[in-house]
Amino acid sequence: MTQLKDNTRNQIEVEASDLPLYCPMPDMLKWNAHPRVVIPVGNTGxxxxxxxGTKYVLKGGPAGHGH
Incomplete structure (x- = not known):
C-alpha cells in the first residue's frame, strides 16, 4: 500500500510525467484538502x-515547445 503524504510541504518537485498537474496530488491526504485545481507549472517551470500556497517546481525547468 502506498503511504499518503500530509498536505503540509511548502515545495514539491514534480516530473514531466506528472503533467497535467493538480493540487492536491493523488498521493496526498484528502480529509483536509481543498478543491482540486490545475497547477500551470509547464509554462514557467x-x-x-x-x-x-504549495510551490510546485518542474524538474528540468519549463516544458520545451519544439516545432
Missing part, C-alpha cells in the same frame, strides 16, 4: 497553488 514553477507555480503556486492558489489555495494552499
Amino acid at each position: 514553477e507555480a503556486l497553488c492558489p489555495y494552499c
Whole structure:
C-alpha cells in the first residue's frame, strides 16, 4: 500500500510525467484538502497553488515547445 503524504510541504518537485498537474496530488491526504485545481507549472517551470500556497517546481525547468 502506498503511504499518503500530509498536505503540509511548502515545495514539491514534480516530473514531466506528472503533467497535467493538480493540487492536491493523488498521493496526498484528502480529509483536509481543498478543491482540486490545475497547477500551470509547464509554462514557467514553477507555480503556486492558489489555495494552499504549495510551490510546485518542474524538474528540468519549463516544458520545451519544439516545432
